[in-house]
Amino acid sequence: MDSLAILALAIILCLSYFTITKTLRRSQSDNQPRYPPEPTSRWPVIGHLPVLAGPELPHRALAALADKYGAVFSLRLGINRVLVVSSSEIAKELFTTNDTAVISRPAVTASKLFSYNFAMFGLGPYGDYWREMRKITMIELLSSRRMELLRRFRESEVRKSINHLFKVIGDNPEIDLKKWIELFHYMGMFVVGDALPFLGWMDIGGHQKEMKRAFRELDGYLQEWLIEHKKNRAEKTEHDFMDVLLSVLDGESLHGYDSDTIIKATSLGKSGDRRGHREVSLPAINRQRDDEDVPAGTSVGGAGVR
Template identity: 40%
Template sequence: MDLLLLLVIFVASILCFLIFRCLEAIRNGVKRVNYGLGNKPPEATGSWPIIGHLHLLAGSQVPHKLLGSMADKFGSIFTIKLGVHRVLVVSNSEMAKECLATNDRVFASRQKAMAIELMGYNYANFGLGPYGPYWHQIRRIVVLELASRHRLQMLEHIRVSEVKSSIIDIYRTWFQKAIRRIVDLFGAFVPSDAIPWLRWLDLGGYEKKMKKTAIEMDVVINGWLEDHKKKKNSTSPLQVDESSNRPVFMAAVLSRVKEEVKEELYGFSTDDIVKASCLV
């Protein structure tokens, strides 16, 4: 029965793909009639049904060499398909400037990925989440409380010692393995990111690993947050570092988010926004 179910799903996927390609061809035909030929960059040949060009990236050639050889063949701007996603490839400085400087807002957002969902507090992590009003507001809060020139100068004399002591403490207790694992998982290729309907199969066991890692990280980060909330409720409105009499970053972000982030918190809880922002 399991084999039969998989066969039915596979056949249905093929049919859906063929229907999608037919509809896409019809849309492209309409676009050519309305706007003329040459309006879209060429798509590289070698695309397979469903997976697109993913099989090329699975070869022995490293990705930048592969894309370079494809640019020699298809030109300095072309597209490839990574599963259901169409990706634009540019390979000269003028086009890179157009994408990353002149029209940077068009390309500023980020593709959804299971790692960001499961280990980034469901896209509340502004460093990896989509570009938009929420990203702007949280980024502004973080810059004001941590990365502004005034704040950098104010914390300069304690930064080195604090970083050293924190790294030693984290390394000895818990983060040594978890941080290594989260970096590996954020950089891993997850099949369902390219082909979403494969997620239920959890190929490679990535979803299970990410959920486990997210829980391990949250235990520590949530513990810090709860400590700050208890101190805030029992002492002054804004906690300070005892050695310098200056506000603590996590407590400062918590206060600012409560005061400034409206719009029903963009669908995120206050705690998740603070934890995700501090995790960055």
């Protein structure tokens, strides 16, 4: 009798275990988000990276996948899940009705480094800092009145940039554009650590080392530019992009970022890679400006072509 009781108890416990386990799995499955279809050609660890690294151009490879899996599908780039949208109607809805879902940018190595750890709000995650900096930028820096005040500065910058480009072409017809758009070159560079973070410390290809070197050079120019603006701030009658930021922030920190970092990051995001060629520095550009067109020490508030 005791043996039968023990056997019955064991059967009951086993049935209870399997019932509870099945219920929990079903509950977890129901709570998990439903992802778009994913190609079956996923490799372990590296995901669908071979699909984009194959002989076919990436946009053609994605178009072929869209024909097979539909206008919306997902890929795995290393450990990162990527949503691919090939329909203009869906993309429009995504960036209007559901814009807050996609407004954040990927936290890749280049973005984190060149944005001063996402102090450049356009490359940072959506949140309180993003909203506050966007408000400051739209009201204080990109308003119609401010853009009109800085119009002649932008025109002068474009003119001088074109003149400098013609001079460089005259000296050397073969121009390495990577030196002119080095920042954008790094921003579009594939870094193994972005797809496979556990390999980031190895710096395969040496890309992170090159990025850090370029960032130190760029930060040096921006820091010198900022010091020059602080020094001449009281004497200037016309205020540029950086002067406005100095006045608005007034030395105050914002969501963990000090004012100097915010100013340098926002100025970089506003004007692009102002270094241009490695031999041209920001202070040198300021000193080269024509006093009749642009007052000394005045920077351009609009996006230049450098």
